[in-house]
Amino acid sequence: MTRTEPPVVAVVGPTGTGKTALGVELALRLGGEVVNADSMQFYRGMDIGTAKATVQERRGVPHHLLDVLDVTEEASVADFQRAARTCFAQIRSRGRIPVLVGGSGLYVRAALDVLELPGTDPAVRARIEGELAERGPGALRERLRQVDPESASRLQDERRLVRALEVWELTGRPFTSFMPRREHVEPTVQIGLDVERAELHDRLARRVGAMVEAGLEAEVRALAARGLREGRTASRALGYGQFLEVVDGRATVAQAADATVVATRRFARRQLTWFRADPRVHWLGWSGPELVEHAARLVERSAADPRTL
Template structure:
């Protein structure tokens, strides 16, 4: 029997809304409660609401949500710390016979909860030396070094992502092994059902563009101005978040509002492609179309079967849809 449901997929595809709907319907149908655990790394930050599309209390519709507003914007993201917090919430839910629904598009954070994933420690001296080198020579030089030591890691980390490059080099130096050697195969820590939402690329791009416009219209610039006063620029992670980096540039006069919106939309579309690629590689994800009129019912069908330990014969399973033609390389939802 599964212990966790996970709703995954690219940004702006509707994961949070589906999780709430499934939780409400599950309680209506079975009497068993479900609660949401956040797996979006940026929604862990206190005050980063508009730019992360964090659900409001009204939008949560009475469903308890966990691990929002945990970190200050000055703190660096720490997936090992998140793993400990999230697994504690999973166990606490299990003790109350509540089914946790893990929701988010931060692939490493999802895997940190669901899989046998251990994180090497950190060495302050090594980290400080690499960060000083990053400041001096820039991420490109360090990325070249990473490519020589671990080509697979360099291929997965963007050349401009200095924080991740430094971490990969630190792990290599600490362990004497490639960074990617510390990432296990897809072996579950918890029995889990993973539901992946997918959308045709053109439709997802349109949803992203609409979301970015809504962020500015709803007051992202004012939110960033408030967070700036609380030290946003000192935060190595939060200050680089999509939308927040562009809004800071707008406040500084480096970008016009039109340019800031366009830059955010473009960067978010690229990010969504990487999210799709990440989750596509996991053979356990059952993919469903984001706009199916009976999406919640299809999801609940999968949940019921997973909870009972039975999976339908794919040849007769009309509740599931093959969306492998929508996302290149995606696995059909049928087993």
């Protein structure tokens, strides 16, 4: 790799740390275009609750993979992998730099790393989901234990149990055999934004408050009329499930806001754990006048010397 072939840039880390703003700044500084890797920002109309960058906040930088799904559609890591890598190639063809921005850990790795993704079969999945509803997760876990004991011991989420059994039926291979390797498919520099936990907690509480003031309840009401409850992925987005309780008369706005703050803090801890486990991430403090300069120097140094990746 030479200076004329800079790496893909990925801005990662917990929610609420300013990844969107840094991604735009780096794209402006380096001559890049942003590719979204926040799985909830794929959805049209989910703007306030996902902190999706407004047209003004994008500052003329092209953004890709925003607003590509209806709330009733299910997000797919495999579809995202293909779309993101297509975006990277197209951006490169224009002589520009792809800047991947987001905190959805598996989606980031699907875009950047060597990762084989098994296919899906709606009929097989529906049958297994029917078994889950009829017999409960214990029966599914026991069946998985017979063919994939490692996944059976590791997976707690019911949705992933179903997926592991679907993968076994379709491929005859254990779910764990498809886990990603820490190997980039092309030169990449990952920049993580770090913040003290107490400061992040305060920031997230203020952020949720600002979303409520900006009209999160009205946004959720509009999306409910478009099928938000039926969306397997979109309905689980932070804030949206909580404010559906308001729409349905089971919670007050204050209760939904408090529940959203708790859920968001918990999610941010999981994100930090995920990205901290990757030794390739270069961590920078989330604020300060030198942030953009430090991040740009990381990219430039990585382009000059691939051994720093």
